[in-house]
Amino acid sequence: MNNTPLLLVAIGVLAVGTFSMRFAGPALRSRFEVPERAQQLLAAAAIVLLTALVATSALTDGHGPAGVARPAGVLVGGILAWRKAPFVLVVVAAAATAAALRLLGVP
Amino acid sequence: MPMRSIWRTLDRGLARDIGLVCLADGVVGVSYGAISVGGGLPLWVPIVLSIVVFAGASQFLFVGIVAAGGSPIAAMVAGLLVNTRHIAFGLAVSDVIGGGWRRWPGSHLMTDENVAFAMGQDELKQRRAAYWAGGIGIFVCWNIGVVIGGLAGSVITDTDVFGLDAAFPAVLLALVLPALRDRSTRTAAFVGVVIALIATPFLPSGLPVLLALAGLLFYRAGKPALEDAHHE
Known part of the structure; x- marks a missing residue:
């Protein structure tokens, strides 16, 4: 299983590829003047991605549903955030809700 | 900096x-x-x-x-x-x-x-x-x-x-909520979420979230996002 040279190549390509994807935006935008409307669209794109990440990481696990405890925790955190509760409370309440439900045997 | x-x-x-x-x-x-x-x-x-x-x-x-x-x-x-x-x-x-x-x-x-x-x-x-x-x-x-x-x-x-698996989505949710008060951004994000969730059972990880960008078809740039939020 541990083919070290192959592992090193795979890690190297993943690192270079990931850095290139991160660097592409800053590199491109330093060459072109981006109009205001396009900037708004790019900001919206980041929000759309982050929101989709919230939904998939809250509700799914691999290719299936995530159970009950995790979505419940995120829901509690989300409601608190919506009511403008302090950030620390949002995070701790989300984790505590999921942990407590699991302690009670909820998946 | x-x-x-x-x-x-x-x-x-x-x-x-x-x-x-x-x-x-x-x-x-x-x-x-x-x-x-x-x-x-x-x-x-x-x-x-x-x-x-x-x-x-x-x-x-x-x-x-x-x-x-x-x-x-x-x-x-x-x-x-x-x-x-x-x-x-x-x-x-x-x-x-x-x-x-x-x-x-x-x-x-x-x-x-x-x-x-x-x-x-x-x-x-x-x-x-x-x-x-x-x-x-x-x-x-x-x-x-x-x-x-x-x-x-x-x-x-x-x-x-x-x-902690619930804490991280909650962290991101708390941080994006202010931006979602803008109606156009919210619509785009909602469509994106639906697409990503539908795609998750069928596609390798990473792709469903990327497909969510299709939600941007419903985005209309216009007034600065902050001003919009105050009018609602």
């Missing part, structure tokens, strides 16, 4: 919030290090991945596939797919990162968390401070956590017990 200037710009509340997320990332790092070594991988694998790739989801995926006997090439492809979202992040935060040499370390420090922190601030100066403080803090905590987890082995392998 020099370090001193970052700390001067960050207000205490934001610094505390960022610190909390760094700490939580460190704990997840411990579990990642422990899972990797527990899965039979040599200690250097999770540590090198954390420094040179520095993208949690792709790292978990990579060591998961290799530890299960899968090909490192398959693990690499899966990891690259999961990280494609950074292209869009980079386009959105390039002015936050800054120009010149800063683009190099600044790009490497890009994570979901510090991008979300930056998007949540109003002024460029604060966005910059949040991005850099978050990036540096998470890099340090994550890597320290990975080394500890790798050395300690099976101390913490399941952070689900602490509910």
